[in-house]
Amino acid sequence: MPSKQKNAAKNAKPVKKITYEKSTDKIKLRTDKQKITTQPNRKTNNKVVSDSDRNLKDTAYLTQRADQIFEILSKDELPETIALEYEDHYTLLVSTILSAQSTDVQVNKITPALFAVASTPQQIAELGVDQLIEYIKSIGLFRSKAKNIIATSKMLIERFNSTVPNNIDDLLQLPGVGRKTANVVLNFGFRKPTFPVDTHVFRLANRLEISNGKTPDQVEQDLEKYVPEKWALEAHNFLVWHGRNVCKARKPECTKCSLSKICNSKDKVI
Numbered sequence: 001m002p003s004k005q006k007n008a009a010k011n012a013k014p015v016k017k018i019t020y021e022k023s024t025d026k027i028k029l030r031t032d033k034q035k036i037t038t039q040p041n042r043k044t045n046n047k048v049v050s051d052s053d054r055n056l057k058d059t060a061y062l063t064q065r066a067d068q069i070f071e072i073l074s075k076d077e078l079p080e081t082i083a084l085e086y087e088d089h090y091t092l093l094v095s096t097i098l099s100a101q102s103t104d105v106q107v108n109k110i111t112p113a114l115f116a117v118a119s120t121p122q123q124i125a126e127l128g129v130d131q132l133i134e135y136i137k138s139i140g141l142f143r144s145k146a147k148n149i150i151a152t153s154k155m156l157i158e159r160f161n162s163t164v165p166n167n168i169d170d171l172l173q174l175p176g177v178g179r180k181t182a183n184v185v186l187n188f189g190f191r192k193p194t195f196p197v198d199t200h201v202f203r204l205a206n207r208l209e210i211s212n213g214k215t216p217d218q219v220e221q222d223l224e225k226y227v228p229e230k231w232a233l234e235a236h237n238f239l240v241w242h243g244r245n246v247c248k249a250r251k252p253e254c255t256k257c258s259l260s261k262i263c264n265s266k267d268k269v270i
Helices: 003-011 059-073 089-098 104-117 121-136 142-159 179-189 199-207 216-226 235-245
Strands: 018-022 027-031
Touching: 059 216, 059 235, 089 104, 089 121, 089 142, 089 179, 104 121, 121 142, 179 216, 179 235, 199 216, 199 235
Parallel strands: none
Antiparallel strands: 018 027
């Protein structure tokens, strides 16, 4: 081997180990450095968790931590349901589609007038895209949302006897319905233990170190794995309201936070 090649080989830096995780929609890249970090001597229910218990691959530790978090949040005075106003499964579905990249407050301002004239798949489909737009044009992406709601209403009529499906596979077939929307309908409409990941859930799951997910799908998978069954039905609602009221994106109100003693987030302000 020529001397230049020998020197290059000698000075070459070791290649960073990379692993691939298969997801439902694409392959995600993750390096070994992407780990959830925890601090030593973390107490959970008055029991000190040992260093070995804090291994990220230890499901028992993260389940124990999630249990502690939701036990604390359950004692806060949080609203018991979603902020969106709805009447039944279908109006919940429509409201949730409308809420994408819009606030619940904005959606709640327009849906009463809409649902007063059309609140079933048949009635919405008969409105058509142009008339529907007149009711929802004050929110973002109203044109695409109108098209999706009309298409979804027609699919519900043709394939599901005008009823909203109660399973994730059928819901994901509906135009404009992604995993978050489907999980919201299942959680609040059908009271199933699902984990819709919106901006608040994504932020808090990472700040509270029960996920290191870089995508909503990864966070959802972590919550499904680590949140104890007794909290699964309410976990989303707890995280959303705590995120809105206290653990805000830009200026978290850590002095008011019931979780401050167990929070190690770099965003923590005390």
